[in-house]
Amino acid sequence: MTEPLRLGIAGLGTVGAGVIKIIRQKATLLAERSGRPIVISAVAARNRDKDRGVSLAGYAWEDDAVALAVRDDVDVFVELMGGSDGPAKAATEAALAAGKDVVTANKAMLAHHGQALAQLAEDKGCVLRFEAAVAGGIPVIKALTEGLAGNDIGRVMGVMNGTCNYILTRMESAGLTYDQAFDEADKLGYLEADPNLDVGGIDAGHKLSLLAAIAYGTQVAFDAVELEGIGKVSIDDIRQAADMGYKIKLLGVCRMTGRGLEQRMAPCLVPATSPLGQLDGGTNMVVIEGDQVGQIVMRGAGAGEGPTASAVMGDVLDIARGTRLSTFGQPASSLKPVTPSRVASPAPYYLRMGLIDKPGALAKVATALGDAGISINRMRQYDHTNDAAPVLIVTHKTTRAALDVALAAMANTGVVSGEPVALRIESV
Template sequence: MSSPLRVGIAGLGTVGASVIRLLERQAASLAASTGRTISLAAVSARDRAKERGIDMKGAQWFDDPVALAQAPGIDLFVELMGGDEGPAREAVEAALKAGKSVVTANKALLAKHGMALAKLAEEKRVALAFEASVAGGIPIVKTLREGLAGNQIGRVYGILNGTCNYILSRMELEKMSFDDCLREAQRLGYAEADPTFDIGGFDTAHKLAILTSLAFGVAVDAEAIHIEGIQSITLEDLTAADDLGYRIKLLGVAQRTPEGIEQRVHPTMVAKTSAIAQVMGVTNAVTIDADAVKELTLVGPGAGGDATASAVVADIADIARGIRSAPFGLPVAALEKAPRRAMQRHEGGYYIRLSVVDRSGAAAAIATRMAQRNISLESIMQKSRGAAKGASSGEPVSVVLLTYATTESNIREALEAALSDGYIAGRPQVIRIERE
């Protein structure tokens, strides 16, 4: 058997502690499958005295993660601290420069500095592995980079944030408001005290940037992603979607188009019959459209100590076996800078909810504005609060429009024109429809 792989772990939170437990519990099977033992040689965290319920006997303690990354007593550095700058970036760079392979779960770091770190890993002929950075325990990185090497991928999309999926699921199933669901998610530990990074779509965007690079052989370009969160989604939208045969999910979508790579994160209506619509709660899912396998959907836990640790340990095992893949599937020099496709050119169907002023000619005027932009309507739903009393109450009428495929720019222009006509009260709600 080869010499032991000596592992140093920086970050002993939920995931770090779970990694140590998995390495201990699976020690015999990992040694048998990789041909060498994997030993915990050193650790680093902010609080040395904290009780973590893990056995770290024999592991050297470092207060400075950079010093750990450079330590001659480790062969592999595992970064589980988080953050796109500061100690996480400094320690990963230090480890790579010292000729040590790196495993990380840090999607923010990879979305911002992934190309530079991958180039450094290539130069030093070491591994940079990050299965745990996207979709927790789902092996999506290896699937795109290795399992689908014989395919040309046309689109990759998915539910990449469990917090948002939990909120939308509870809103729909239990008829709760967004604010109530968010408070419950925070109470259960699914959402942070400041949930902006999750509900604003930024966490999903970081993960999508990584998937886009792997799927299409392009450089990571997080700045190209159009981002919208779920803050504006109401119970009325979810009810209307249900009536129309859809569910609303926050999706990250990347697809190849003749004009370039389109990357977008936004609330999306998906048919209730689709595989991804069945994914509820904190679960994640990723669907890949490819020429050989057609459609492939992977579903599993997107977060949590054990699920994320499972992906980290899988990367550690690969490195123990001597496997060193190009981090993003191709050498950095071969990754193209893909042309960005502007969101205004996006084509698809749209759900539009309007509060229409309840007076004669309003509906006809809005329909005219749609027709002027060549927008065809698939269906119209209308519910007037005043009508229930047998007469107009003077309150706006809620009108839902479902369009056939059109462009983002056409939708925006038609709605701006309708707003200027004075027939719409408040801002329209617009949700894109993702077809199978």
């Protein structure tokens, strides 16, 4: 056995406690697999006296994460505090500046400062790893960065916020409204302190921006992610999409096109029989398409103590084994600035609208679509439930621009009640 690898862990919430448990309980296994003992030198958190269900005996305590990060007896700084800025960023920077390797679960920090931190790590000859930041326990960063590195990556897709998938699944399976399902998730403790991080798609958008950087060798560009939350998804849409053979998911999609990088985190329809469509509850799924490998689907727990700690330990063990990789799979200095595509790739769309009962009403809607060059794949008109008859349309592939032209024309017909719902259908 060679020298132990000495960790300093900042942040002792659920994940931090989970990492400590693994290191305490699996010392022999970890040493066998990595070739050296994994030990904890010191920990830091806000409250020293809190009971975390795990012994901290034998670890030095630091009140200040920055002080922890630069300790002489720390080889790897494990950042589990969270938050895009503040102490997490200060301590990560301090650790790298002091020549320490860093393992983090912090998607927000990397989404906002990934390029600068990766560059700092590179300048200092350190590694900065973040498997736990994306899709919890699923080793998707490793798969994309290493296992599939021989591929030009086409599309990367993911359902990466378990809370949103839980809400959408409960709306469908229990017939709850969005508000009811939201309240249920809240009571179960599934929501972040700021729920908009979840239901607004921000958290999942952070993750998508990190996958895109690896997939396309680009600088992390979270600001260029087109974000749309699930707040407007109605039980009607969920039911009627199901009727047409689809499920609604908060789906992240990125792809590099001739027009630039597309990154979108938005409610989408996917075929109910596809792996993404079959994904229920709080589970995560990431789909990677490579020109050589075809489609790889990975599914697992996206959050929670064990899964997230498992991902942290994967990175720690890599470092213990001597694996030295660039943060985003190639030197930070070689990552290209992103040109965001301002135009989404063509796709079929799902439209739902209320049609006022007048002769020729449906014809006017169909004409608005036809005039915009959009052809209709399937259409259903239902019986009146109130003053307007629900109409569902699945279009053939079209651009969002053409669709917007058609929607504007429809608004001028006077036969459409309220604002139509338009959701992209992602072929998977």
